[in-house]
Amino acid sequence: MGSQDTVYEVGYGKPPVRTRFKPGQSGNPRGRPKGAKSLNTIVRETLGGKLAVRTSEGTRKISKIEAVLQKTLEKALKGDARAQFELMKLWRVAVPDAPEAADAAENGASLSSADLAILAAFEAQLTEQAGVRS
Numbered sequence: 815m816g817s818q819d820t821v822y823e824v825g826y827g828k829p830p831v832r833t834r835f836k837p838g839q840s841g842n843p844r845g846r847p848k849g850a851k852s853l854n855t856i857v858r859e860t861l862g863g864k865l866a867v868r869t870s871e872g873t874r875k876i877s878k879i880e881a882v883l884q885k886t887l888e889k890a891l892k893g894d895a896r897a898q899f900e901l902m903k904l905w906r907v908a909v910p911d912a913p914e915a916a917d918a919a920e921n922g923a924s925l926s927s928a929d930l931a932i933l934a935a936f937e938a939q940l941t942e943q944a945g946v947r948s
Contacts, residue, residue: 895943902940 824830835841861879889897905912925933
């Protein structure tokens with residue numbers, strides 16, 4: 815009758831006593847594996863790192879994204895239409911309320927429709943040139 819008193823019902827959530835983890839024994843001895851890095855994490859780590867750059871004042875460390883931006887600026891100043899287009903696009907995103915536009919509006923100096931047409935044509939030309947070169 816002693817064996818009948820110790821009968822253990824095995825089922826959902828009730829594993830056999832002999833297969834349970836012993837006290838102090840881990841079910842995953844090597845630990846959780848490291849997960850894959852997300853694209854945001856990879857980009858942040860890659861572009862956030864520092865880079866030594868030589869300048870006229872000497873060597874200084876800047877972030878990699880700043881180095882890329884400086885290189886794009888150099889290309890734009892040399893006349894690269896694609897670099898100019900990319901910088902203008904970045905400028906619009908980074909500085910939506912540019913001081914030049916606000917000052918012009920306050921001083922009453924607004925662009926005429928002819929000036930706006932010329933600027934639109936120039937922007938279209940830059941867009942076309944950037945598209946052809948890519």
